[in-house]
Amino acid sequence: MRKLSILFFVSLMFIPSVWSQSTDSYDLGIGVRIQKTEQLYWENGFGADFTSDFLLNRKIHLKLSYISSRMGSAFNTNAIKQDNYLIGADWRFRSEKSLQIFAGFNTGFFHADMEIPRFNVLPHNSMLFSLETGLAYRFKFPVAMNLSLGYNLINGNGVSSPGTLFPVFYEMSIFYYLDLPEKSKIKNLAPSNAPE
């Protein structure tokens, strides 16, 4: 579990250096993700959002995030401690505008910490696969906010998958877009001709 976490965070750190080799301009935002699962927990964390000209002229955004009830409902309470490691991609409609509509998917890994050995007989690990759609607003300063609704296609059934993997979730992300040097150029963050 710890190895997986380290691998995940290291990959997050390497994204800027990998993409700075490209001659295309790109946007890399890092920020927070706040998620509320319907009839269950708040699970919060952080993530990154990446797009570039070569991703169909910024119509595709790639995402990476880590959220956990440890930073939400389970903080200082008896809620189950659970972690979600997510990667995903969105298709952006109106990608040249400040207010964009997006639809995409996430996949990754879910782990619930049973804490007490006798409960390890219960399913507590699962692959994640969810569909997500919502709105993204890019401010004139280098910040964007996403609001979305998602559905976990893999959810717990009490038999083979974790019981606290619920289907419907609502999510808000706020990204700060890094002002990367040299080849990178933050583009389209706040289009001056945007009608919104």
Place this chain on the structure above:
Amino acid sequence: MKKNITFLFLLLLVLASCSKTPDIDNATMLDGDQIYDPSIANPKKYLISDSIVSPSDIQKNTPVIIAAHGYSATTFEWDELRAYADSAKTFYVSQVLLGGHGLTYADFKKATWEDWQSSIITEYRKLDSLGFKKIFLAGSSTGAPLIINMVKSGFFATQSTQPKGIFLVDPIIVSSDKALTMVGLLGPILGFTTVELSNGEKGHWYVYRPQQTLKQLMALINITRIDLQNGIRLPTGTYMKVYKSKTDATADPISALMIYKGMQTSVNGNIDVEMIDSKLHVFTRLEGRADVTAADSATQKRVFKEMELKMKN
């Protein structure tokens, strides 16, 4: 575009006008107006407060367990514990019928979870006022969050006798069927859901579950989950044990961990939990099931014996 909107409007109109009344067979279904829970006609057989109205000192010191059944079920769910007690003669079983249950579909539909709980509260109050000193509670499935809520609400602090112990069998804090979490959205469209019953179960469970009651169930388990998240302390001297099937298609087994983490004894101790090697929901009820194994029977007897011994001490 206009055509699309018109089509969507018509579709919504058709969905909204779909029949929300189930096809009830009065002759065979509890949902109808001919079959009722037998405790309604014969409360003396089921409720100790009705059968022992002026208890002797010996009776007052005999353990009595209030057994609460689950959502959409009836007193039938605890018949086997009563049969065990009748044979053991060391404790009494008071089988309460949850409010709104055991009558017609219409009665079930309009009851809230507080109505369901009211019959447990009423029986506890009566036994307490009659002078019974060793009151225990048993809750199966939805009976469990109803009892946990009674602890959380401080109800027992207002009684002269604190419960000696609480047994929870396959408690539901999280539903195995996660579609229940969407009942607010899907409920009004569906109107009701249907369950398949075995021949032995017919007449003892509702076949049709009105969406209003599913919303009540969701509300109850969500409130209980949040209460457990924040911690609940048992009354002074009250013992608690959870028995949970490892595989349960109705009450997600994670419910056991949530109760274990959320409940504390009055001296900050942990409650007891046993994960049962069973695939049955409410494994203590075997009557009416088509697929009972020798292991299921042995588990039921062992757990009843354990409950009896705990009540003796």
